[in-house]
Amino acid sequence: MAWEAWLTVSVVIGVLGVLSVTRLAPDMVFLAGLTVLLVAGVLTPSEAFGGLANQGLITVAVLYVVVAGLEQTGGIHWIVHRILGKPRSLAHAQVRVMSPVAFLSAFLNNTPVVAMLIPAVSAWARKFNLPASRLMIPLSYAAILGGTCTLIGTSTNLVINGLILERTPDDGLRMFDLAWVGVPVAIVGMGFILLTSRWLLPDRRPALSQLGDPREYSVEMLVDKDGPLVGRTIEEGGLRHLTGMFLAEIDRDGDVLPAVSPQERLRSGDRLVFVGIVESVVELQKIRGLTPATDQVFKLHGQRHNRTLVEAVVSGSCPVVGKSIREGQFRSHYDAVVIAVARNGERLRQKVGDIVLQPGDTLLLETRSAFAEQQSNNRDFFLISPIADSAPPRHDRAPIAIGLLTVMVATVSMGWLSMLEGALLAAAGMLLTRCCTVDRARRSIDWSVLLVIAAAFGLGMALDKTGVATGVAKTVVGLTGDGAWVNLATIYLLTAIFTAVITNNAAAVLMFPIAYAVSGDLGLNFLPFAIAVMLAASASFATPIGYQTNLMVYGPGGYRFADFLRIGLPLNLITGLVAVLVIPLVWNF
Template sequence: MRISQRCKLDTSLDWTAYVSMAVVLSVLTGLILTRIAPDAILMAALTALVITGILTPAEALQGFANPGVMTIATLYVVAAGLKETGAVQWIAHRLLGQPRSLQRAQLRLLIPASVLSAFMNNTTVVAMFIPAVQEWAHRLRFPPSKLLLPLSYAAILGGTCTLIGTSTNLVINGLLQSQMGISLGMFDIAWVGVPVLLAGGTFLLLFANRLLPQRESVIEQVEHAREYSVEVVVEPNGPLIGKTIQEAGLRHMQHGYLAEIQRGERLLTAVSPQTELMAGDILGFIGAPECARELRGVHGVRPANGDVRKLNIAHHRRCLVEAVIGPDFAGLGQTIRESRFRTRFQAVILSISREGRRLPGKLGDIQLRVGDTLLLETDHDFVEQYRYRKDFLLVSALNDSTPPNFKKAPLALVILAAMVGLSAFSILSILEAAFLAAGTMLATRCITVSKARRYIDLQVLVVIAASFALGAAMTKSGAAQAIAELMTSNVTSPWLALAMVYFVTVLFTELITNNAAAVLMFPIAVEVAEQLNVNIMPFAIAIMIAASASFITPLGYQTNLMVYGPGGYRMKDYVANGLPVSLLVGGAALCFIPTVWSFGGY
């Protein structure tokens, strides 16, 4: 009887439902299989829904007025104030300490990373921790590969502990407010988030040391992290001609070593310290990125890359920069020559590191991939110009940019604590508390207006707001109801339905953006709850947790991709560590959610 009813409903669906599902499938295909920017894909879908008449313009643009979206935008400014004042580094340096074992080091890293991610954007937390962890690991003689992936996972898990911990939580809360009149408090989700964090964190402490890669000895792993090959040429008529390697001061470099000399058609390897230098010799050095900076101080050599001389930048304005290629980089899959990198970015690639290892061969013939770490020579303004864009995940100058204003770090932390307190005790709503905190950050000069404006990620905001239109179309057309009936056709247990919603959301999150996955699943979850005549809240909380539980691939969550290059990871490392973490987190969430939010009522 139930199946026949469902079949009758399916045949009664009008064209709007089929068009809505076709638009959603097109969005999923575009996000998974193409490199088109997610905001462009979502806005094209929104346009299609308006032009076909499925949604009115007001319905399609409703997401841009959602409180959750505005809260996310405001919190970008709060996080920017914490970053610019160095508040995160201020906390990290006091908590990381000098542990004597790798497990203790992981514990000291997991605690501050997860706690900070509960109250600020986890991408910002990870971006600030990566260089600190690399330096810390080098000092302690621990491999960074044992610490950076746990850092990303801890940031993700920490974000599930509060309503402001991740944008997904705010998005789902915004949908609950607008559609159900339900508003969650700051720490309501902690009843599930904290057990999930403890479960995932305990697994990392017990098993990450065994599962994470250590492909070389501890010291070698550290020394070869972000290893580059840098070539310089001996200048004709320069002061080094006729001098030996030893006399030229090139024997005992602090950050690298001379691996070979290209002399005409001959390649000299295992070079003796007594080898005399000749005009035009191309010296190949291998070492850390600082090796290139060290060679800049040697009089009589210049970069062997001819493109460096073509840079339209005064010599005193040049600097060395490291940049990690992101998924939105326009030249992915192209060689450096085909991508016209120098013309596009006014920067020259000196060397490339992939998975922690230098790439040999001619630079111009190397195809660029997501996660490649580039050593660039460019203008001082490059860091500020591209730090906030999507071409690169991380951009940092080797001689570092303006240091944070640590004097205002305590003030920024007080502002954050006040925001959390005002919201937690229901004195102000989360949006009002965020507005007040952001305004105070600007008024006290923890961050300037111009910098705050750059920190606001418009692409993320557009993706989230446009995703609301997809959810609205699925609901209005009846497509969400049809899919929910299909999911529950042979399911009578709300526990089983909850598990289905959770794991479908996890699958979507690994394939597309976490916020888009959450918004697409929400109307389906609402219909599933109505079909089973149970409370919507367990399903809403499940989507919150599942949309953040991206551990299996580097592409599912931005923090996973950020540590990909610096940690020298490969895809199998994410699967080996992320799959058990994902299953453990899912099991813990599905056990705790119905005990806090019963299926019977809110």
């Protein structure tokens, strides 16, 4: 091989090694490797950064905006709170978690689906005395398995489809083409989890559940007149599944109902008193049919969906200290409304407006997003801290957001639009109908993920251009012979190994030219090998670093690295076997 090929091999091995043994940001590591090849003249600038124009990469970026619209309108929240019920056993609980998550992940990016469900599943496990460690890995794995069923299920599917379109424009995949192999893989995978989790998953309390939060707030919420909660029980309304918060009492026309039964039916105008931590208050704000009991929030300037929650610690020089919140006219002074007050861990039983403020009180405020910046140097407060993603959802637009997603899936499935065109129109619809603000759309895009994918395209180009991919392909064929099934299994295995130590998108892009070269050497149809790369990179279970959702459940489940190996490694082998057997039946060699 020429020096360019040896340099490319060294850079790729170096990138893989650094990512395996350090915690450096993957996007920076990949860009560093790409820079070496660019400066050395192995790649031209257009070759190094050509991945930024790839259809799959652009589609991934646009879908972030679509999901942001669902989040900002409460669409995902609305869906999530209808999938959990009362489990009859641990196995039934796992089915209740995995089945809907797999379905949702087939049409939505699985990262926000898992993020939305982690707190709900944690509280659900505590309520029914179930070990969270036997629910969190199934939650992540179900999201991964569901993502293998459709073209938009994971970003990896879109990226590889973009590469297929570049090589053979007529072979691009449609929305549900992957279901032929993805659905069998998902069914076998979830069946394996249900049958073996008793022995392969630990019964362990999550590490995060041991931590307390000294800032417990008492929050009063009103049941909206003619809202969706009127006439429903506490259980049916999802008010018993809030992480870190409980319903202390109901004030109904002056009568206080303590120790509320989960079967108590809500009435219009009920004043619900919740006690819990700040993260749970954010969750409470997003439930459709509840509004803060203080009418002051409706007197603030601007619409509610443009506001946010802020924590502020009152100083001794604050002019409202020694007065009640109502007497001190807090809203008029600061254009902010006090939602709740925390004081030394005590529960303050007065109504919010009657609380007399003291120095050191922590206030939970609803206010405009610029409040924290404008008041940061104000001596009235010791500390001001905005709470991320705490803007109240636009529930009235949730049907529009869900409708736009449905139209996108339908038009792409029927072949009327390409995946990129459908995603662009859906994202534009989210912005035009104000389901998602422009600022939220910009913040929703995970640029680090996109940079990793784009840089991996550059490294893949270098492997192809310098002949390394061809050389590896000849070595693989030389070791395995010319058997189509054996080579397909080898490509799947190599991709799975790469995915276990680096990101799934990067592994898929690096393996793509090798798989293409192997199929070319054997004179076989390339599509089965591309599907194998796609599936192997998406279905990564053996390590927590192999897939982002695995990392997300690592802490809440109280897991150790070996826990993923114990159940994930055999699951990788079983799903890989199913994939390798089914793929050639759908896409002939």
